[in-house]
Amino acid sequence: MQNDSVVVNSWNEWDPLEEMVVGSADNACFEPTEPGSRPAVRDSPGMPFPTGPKSKEAIDLANEELDGLVRLLQSQGVTVRRPAPHDFSRPLTTPDFEVENQYCSVCPRDVMITLGNEIVEATMSRRARYFEYQPYRKLVYEYWNADPRVRWTTAPKPSMADGMYREEFWDWPLEQRHERMHAFEFCVTQDEVVFDAADMSRLGRDVLVQESMTTNRAGIRWLKQHLEPRGFRVHTVHFPLDFFPSHIDCTFVPLRPGLILTNPERPLREGEEKMFLANDWELVDAPQPVLTNDEMPQYCQSSKWLSMNVLSISPTKVVCEENEKPLQDLLSGLGFEVFTVPFRHVFEYGGSLHCATWDVRRTGTREDYFPRLDYTPLV
Ligand code: DAV
Secondary structure, three states: OOOOOOOOEEOEOOOOEEEEEEOEOOOOEOOOOEOOEOOOOOOOOOOOOOOOEOOHHHHHHHHHHHHHHHHHHHHOOOEEEOOOOOOOOOOEEOOOOEEOOOOOEOOHHHOEEEEEOEEEEOOOOOHHHOOOOHHHHHHHHHHHHHOOOOEEEEOOOOOOOHHHEOHHHHHOOHHHHHHOOOOOOOOEOOOOOOOOHHHEEEEOOEEEEEOOOOOOHHHHHHHHHHHHHHOOEEEEEOOOOOOOOOOHHHOEEEEEOOEEEEOOOOOOOOOOOHHHHOOOOEEEEOOOOOOOHHHOOOOOOOOHHHHHOOEEEEOOEEEEEOOOHHHHHHHHHOOOEEEEEOOHHHHHHOOOOOOOEEEEEEOOOOOOOOOOOOOOOOO
8 A cells, every 4th residue: 555545545446456345244134124125035926025134054155255255355465344243133213114123234335335535324225224334333433543534424314214215116017117117216205315325336536326216316416416526427327127226236337447347138228328438438238147037046136137246356357256157258358357256145135246345445546537528517
């Protein structure tokens, strides 16, 4: 680490990685049914979704794979940190809601984001994840105490009261979803500020935010208000064919300056590709994942596109799930050195390699990768 580099410093998804938090499955619970989430057992409609703590076996299998990722990152010279233990089986009661248990700390990406020298804790969108920042607070204090240049922001917490949600969303038939796909109205209403950190993707001066089930327009407005005065440009992106969008990192995945891995089943809204093409970025479709949606783990609520949830160690090194051979071949062909680790047991916790990590420090500074851009700031 250079003497003058800030303890927290990460401006994009690909610069050489120096310090990273890797999630942990310790004390993980099943996500409860709540207005923002209707978990279902895959291929068994009607079967009640389990509640409470996950089995020791499921936790051990996921932790083994997370530890494998830790070892790989360490072998590449990355300092790895882990979340503090947290009792996710404890129910929550706030003035506005109750929920029977919390979730897990497998996916720090959903909660925490580094934007330059600043750590932002997301509002979150689901009740069971309201306090999910807690396992990371000890680390945040450590970074904040270590370097006065580290900034730390917590976004305003939404009420997560019944009125914040649109419960009928879950019952819309497919035709109705298709008809409404350009309305971008999902299970959260627009009245309160709501976002998960994983709906954002960082490309230097430019930050993409996906409008989704977990990030609404008020959330994006808050992010613009917060980030524009700090020199960022915040671009809202949409993927109208994704009827249950949540988190951008299985849909639109920047790999290095000028290159984005795209999801062939989730094209960008027409017109939104312009900023990339006008600045000579290439959009390359990921190959079909090795598993079909039906073959994904029984309790996994994410899609087969966890395949493209890759993690960049540098602009030339990327980590991929070990079974995803077609994607590995594509990435090798694009000039990357591809590292692989087994990670399928982590899938049932809602993420793969990018989701299960939070980069705290990469080398590099803020660059403008979009010199030709029409951008209208909020104010
Ligand atoms: O495509 O199923 C999963 C992302 C979870 N953090 C998807 C999104």
